[in-house]
Amino acid sequence: MASLLLSSCNLLRLCSHRDRHLSFPLGGREFATVVCQLGSVVYLLSLIAIPLAHSQAPPAAPNITPAQKPDRPDDGDEEIVAAVVSGALPSHRLEAQLKDCRRAARLRREALRRITGRGVEGLPFDGMDYQAILGQCCEMPVGFVQLPVGVAGPLLLDGRHYHVPMATTEGCLVASVNRGCRAIAASGGAASVLLRDAMSRAPVIKLPSAKRAAELKMFVEAPDNFQALAAEFNKSSRFGRLQGIQCALAGRNLYMRFTCSTGDAMGMNMVSKGVENVLGYLLNNFPDMDVISISGNYCSDKKPTAVNWIEGRGKSVVCEATIKGSVVQSVLKTTVEKLVELNIVKNLAGSAVAGALGGFNAHASNIVTALFIATGQDPAQNVESSQCITMLEAVNEGNDLHISVTMPSIEVGTIGGGTCLASQSACLNLLGVKGSNHESPGANAKLLATIVAGSVLAGELSLLAALAAGQLVKSHMKYNRSSKDVAKAAS
DSSP states (O other): HHHHHHHHHHHHHHOOOOOOOOOOSOOOOHHHHHHHHHHHHHHEEEEEEEEHHHSOOOOOOOOOOOTTTOOOOOOOOHHHHHHHHHHOOOGGGHHHHSSHHHHHHHHHHHHHHHHHOOOOOTTTTTTHHHHHHHHOOOOOOOOOOOOEEEEEEEEEEEEEEEEEEOOOOTEEEEHHHHHHHHHHHTTOOBBBEEEEEEEOOEEEEEEESHHHHHHHHHHHOOOOHHHHHHHHHHOOOOEEEEEEEEEEETEEEEEEEEEEEOTBBBHHHHHHHHHHHHHHHHHHHHHOOOEEOOOOOOSOOOOOHHHHHHHOOEEEEEEEEEEOOOHHTTTTSSSSSHHHHHHHIIIIIIIIHHTTTSSEESSSSHHHHHHHHHOOOOGGGGGHOEEEEEEEEEEEETEEEEEEEEEEEEOOSSSSSGSSHHHHHHHEEETTOOSSOSSSTTHHHHHHHHHHHHHHHHEEEEEEEEEETTTTTHHHHHSSSSSSHHHHOOO
């Protein structure tokens, strides 16, 4: 500014001087004055122009990953929500129409709020990969439910240590399994045996008469026909291999229970496709057969049944450990004699009095369900997967405790279903069983089944000890009650 003012004054004085007018070529003084004038003007203009350019330029996009990208209303959102609310656009068609799973879930959530008049603000939305669940895990999503995941262990099983993830809202559960793991590790660890690996599906077929149904039964069960039926079945998958067919009659209805290996998948879809292939083949020889349903409940899926208890379904596993008497006293706070008596009176006799079917245990379903949810299994299949008989006996002249759990129908997989989700995949990875085992197909799913059984063993041991020592109520009062002010929370 000083240079501009001085040069301007000097130029005005030169232009107005009577004896010395400004003329070209310029002299040294005049040239310096003009340069100062022009330089000052250019500099001042640059000071004004640069901030103005910055203020008018569009802001730079922040470095945000797709999962963190904030939602912004898109053109047409209001019209789409209104169409869902009015019923003109079915909610289940949003993903197909918008080609954006996240946006579809967001708009469905808003439509739900308007339809019901109730908000779902407490239901988390951000953090879920809605594209990953499409066509595999859940339909018409509006969010996801949070569940705490605790880790028990290490579980020393078959010479290896496992840190067991458990998704649960029941206080004491993870702590109890953790104590059981500690007792097992202090006694040298547990051992497991996988007895069988066979998923089942049982269609029901109606024939014109019971005699005709019996003829089909004899045809299916004939050893000479097995290879042809297996060839048809095995066309459905690289890993699905037919193991056997067991039939049962009810009048003119025939129930055929197919069992097969399924690799690292839990295998329900795999065995169902194989069954359809066989049914198509059988129609050539028995055109009068009427397939009523691909599942006739003789499978038996998601139901406590004798056929699963006796024949097994999925993985059949036995897990055992010998707990030192000193560990029973120091870690479990009870005695071998009390534990053996309690198991007979509670798990065996008590369950028999109740008419239990596969429920000869203390709380196997607690551990199975928590592990299933954490690792992406079908939680409803804990019904048959939790069938378990717990056995305890004094060994080594009564000084030590032998404990075992026999679980004939653990239904797990490490690929497919909810195992693809990020959280569940992380829990599988923690156990070292994520995905398929390319070197030995099926090995990961088998290992997961043994970990489930080993975790149940730890949970059974700890709960029975708490009951024998009279600690159950005390521990639940400590760990399973909210310390929050209930009145304030309600308000």
